Amino acid sequence: MAHTxxxxxxxxxxxxxxxxxxxxxxxxxxGIGTRFINEVTKHYIENGFNMNLTTTTPxxxxxxxxxxxxxxxxxxxxKNTMQKNFKRYGREMGTDxxxxxxxxxxxxxxxx
Numbered sequence: 001m002a003h004t005x006x007x008x009x010x011x012x013x014x015x016x017x018x019x020x021x022x023x024x025x026x027x028x029x030x031g032i033g034t035r036f037i038n039e040v041t042k043h044y045i046e047n048g049f050n051m052n053l054t055t056t057t058p059x060x061x062x063x064x065x066x067x068x069x070x071x072x073x074x075x076x077x078x079k080n081t082m083q084k085n086f087k088r089y090g091r092e093m094g095t096d097x098x099x100x101x102x103x104x105x106x107x108x109x110x111x112x
Contacts, residue, residue, distance in 0.1 A: 001027045002036040006044065009052055016044050018053040021060070034063045041069075041110050051110040061106045074107040 003022045009015035018041075023033040041051045053070070055061060064070040 002032055004037060004040055006040065012050075014048070015050045015052060018051070021053075021055075029059065031063070033060065034067060038067070038069060045110060045112065050112070052107060053110075054105055054107040056103050056105050064106075064108045069111055070108040071111050072106060073109050075104070 001024050003020075005019035006016050007019045009017040018037060021033055021037055023036075037053065044051055052073075053064065054074075055064075065072060
Protein backbone atom coordinates (compact mmCIF):
# COMPACT_ATOMS: atom_id res chain seq x y z
CA MET A 1 0.00 0.00 0.00
CA ALA A 2 2.82 2.44 0.82
CA HIS A 3 6.49 2.88 -0.04
CA THR A 4 9.15 5.40 0.93
CA UNK A 5 12.77 6.14 0.20
CA UNK A 6 15.10 7.52 2.86
CA UNK A 7 18.36 9.21 1.87
CA UNK A 8 21.25 10.92 3.60
CA UNK A 9 20.43 14.62 3.90
CA UNK A 10 23.11 16.35 1.79
CA UNK A 11 25.72 18.27 3.78
CA UNK A 12 24.05 17.54 7.15
CA UNK A 13 25.76 14.89 9.22
CA UNK A 14 23.36 12.83 11.31
CA UNK A 15 20.31 13.77 9.21
CA UNK A 16 18.18 11.60 6.97
CA UNK A 17 15.53 12.82 4.58
CA UNK A 18 12.32 11.27 3.32
CA UNK A 19 13.00 11.21 -0.39
CA UNK A 20 9.67 9.94 -1.63
CA UNK A 21 6.42 8.74 -0.16
CA UNK A 22 4.04 6.77 -2.36
CA UNK A 23 0.60 5.49 -1.37
CA UNK A 24 -1.57 3.54 -3.81
CA UNK A 25 -4.48 5.69 -5.04
CA UNK A 26 -7.17 3.52 -3.44
CA UNK A 27 -5.54 4.13 -0.03
CA UNK A 28 -4.80 7.86 -0.27
CA UNK A 29 -6.47 10.37 2.00
CA UNK A 30 -7.14 8.09 4.96
CA GLY A 31 -3.90 8.63 6.92
CA ILE A 32 -1.97 5.54 5.86
CA GLY A 33 0.92 7.56 4.41
CA THR A 34 1.33 9.67 7.53
CA ARG A 35 1.19 6.67 9.86
CA PHE A 36 3.62 4.77 7.64
CA ILE A 37 6.17 7.59 7.46
CA ASN A 38 5.90 8.12 11.22
CA GLU A 39 6.78 4.46 11.87
CA VAL A 40 9.71 4.54 9.43
CA THR A 41 10.94 7.78 10.98
CA LYS A 42 10.78 6.34 14.51
CA HIS A 43 13.21 3.62 13.39
CA TYR A 44 15.76 6.22 12.27
CA ILE A 45 15.25 8.39 15.36
CA GLU A 46 15.86 5.35 17.59
CA ASN A 47 19.15 4.83 15.71
CA GLY A 48 20.36 8.37 16.45
CA PHE A 49 19.38 10.25 13.31
CA ASN A 50 17.39 13.44 12.82
CA MET A 51 14.72 13.33 10.13
CA ASN A 52 13.46 15.83 7.55
CA LEU A 53 10.64 15.66 5.04
CA THR A 54 10.14 18.24 2.28
CA THR A 55 7.00 18.18 0.16
CA THR A 56 4.86 20.16 -2.26
CA THR A 57 1.81 17.92 -1.80
CA PRO A 58 -1.01 19.92 -0.13
CA UNK A 59 -2.62 16.89 1.55
CA UNK A 60 0.68 15.80 3.11
CA UNK A 61 1.43 19.37 4.21
CA UNK A 62 -1.91 19.54 6.04
CA UNK A 63 -1.46 16.10 7.60
CA UNK A 64 2.05 16.87 8.89
CA UNK A 65 1.01 20.31 10.15
CA UNK A 66 -1.63 18.58 12.32
CA UNK A 67 0.73 15.81 13.46
CA UNK A 68 2.33 16.53 16.84
CA UNK A 69 5.54 14.74 15.81
CA UNK A 70 6.48 17.11 12.98
CA UNK A 71 7.50 20.79 13.09
CA UNK A 72 7.20 23.05 10.05
CA UNK A 73 10.64 24.63 9.62
CA UNK A 74 10.37 26.23 6.18
CA UNK A 75 7.64 27.28 3.79
CA UNK A 76 8.49 29.30 0.69
CA UNK A 77 8.86 29.30 -3.05
CA UNK A 78 11.93 27.71 -4.54
CA LYS A 79 13.58 27.84 -7.92
CA ASN A 80 14.77 24.70 -9.62
CA THR A 81 18.54 25.09 -10.04
CA MET A 82 18.62 21.95 -12.19
CA GLN A 83 17.20 23.98 -15.08
CA LYS A 84 20.16 26.41 -14.82
CA ASN A 85 22.65 23.55 -14.66
CA PHE A 86 21.23 21.90 -17.77
CA LYS A 87 21.48 25.20 -19.68
CA ARG A 88 25.04 25.72 -18.45
CA TYR A 89 26.08 22.47 -20.09
CA GLY A 90 24.16 23.10 -23.29
CA ARG A 91 21.26 20.70 -22.72
CA GLU A 92 17.52 21.11 -22.61
CA MET A 93 15.52 19.82 -19.68
CA GLY A 94 12.08 18.46 -20.54
CA THR A 95 9.01 20.55 -21.10
CA ASP A 96 7.61 23.39 -19.02
CA UNK A 97 5.36 20.85 -17.33
CA UNK A 98 8.41 19.11 -15.84
CA UNK A 99 9.81 22.26 -14.19
CA UNK A 100 9.21 23.03 -10.54
CA UNK A 101 9.87 26.78 -10.70
CA UNK A 102 7.66 28.66 -8.27
CA UNK A 103 6.32 25.50 -6.67
CA UNK A 104 5.72 26.08 -2.96
CA UNK A 105 7.67 23.67 -0.80
CA UNK A 106 7.23 22.89 2.88
CA UNK A 107 9.95 21.37 5.01
CA UNK A 108 9.24 19.54 8.26
CA UNK A 109 11.62 18.18 10.91
CA UNK A 110 10.73 15.40 13.32
CA UNK A 111 10.46 16.73 16.87
CA UNK A 112 12.65 14.92 19.39
